[in-house]
Amino acid sequence: MVLSWYILLLYIHIFSVVLSIGPYFVLFPLLAKIRTAPFEQLPDYLEPFRITVRLTKHAGHVLVATGIILTWITSWTWKTSWIIVTVLIMVASLYFIARAFSPLLRKLKAPHEDRNDLVNRLRKALIWYVLITLSMMWFMVAKPTLW
Numbered sequence: 001m002v003l004s005w006y007i008l009l010l011y012i013h014i015f016s017v018v019l020s021i022g023p024y025f026v027l028f029p030l031l032a033k034i035r036t037a038p039f040e041q042l043p044d045y046l047e048p049f050r051i052t053v054r055l056t057k058h059a060g061h062v063l064v065a066t067g068i069i070l071t072w073i074t075s076w077t078w079k080t081s082w083i084i085v086t087v088l089i090m091v092a093s094l095y096f097i098a099r100a101f102s103p104l105l106r107k108l109k110a111p112h113e114d115r116n117d118l119v120n121r122l123r124k125a126l127i128w129y130v131l132i133t134l135s136m137m138w139f140m141v142a143k144p145t146l147w
Contacts, residue, residue, distance in 0.1 A: 019059035081146035100125035
């Protein structure tokens with residue numbers, strides 16, 4: 001079996017997708033713990049969120065780099081509809097992740113009265129991020145021709 005650069009890059013690209021989406025599913029069970037934990041223990045439950053955001057940020061860098069190289073070495077062009085839509089969704093997800101998680105995590109670290117509301121917003125942000133990234137993944141896998 002011959003291992004080509006294309007196959008190697010494709011596997012790295014796929015692995016970075018898994019690292020960009022997968023860790024968020026682990027965070028859902030932590031929401032119940034964050035909701036009920038004493039304030040002194042909150043940093044222990046919030047740390048996985050911070051680590052996950054950082055991990056997915058770096059996995060996203062690999063994802064973008066390998067995506068650019070794969071587009072460059074294949075017959076796909078930047079005018080292909082599924083690539084354009086994927087890039088637009090990716091830009092939206094970058095904006096979303098910056099606005100959704102960090103401010104909520106900062107508020108949860110500080111003394112507050114509305115933890116239930118903050119946890120509900122964090123849960124909603126998790127759901128939206130997973131949906132956004134899964135839709136991006138669908139475009140990369142299905143490669144629909146939209147125009």
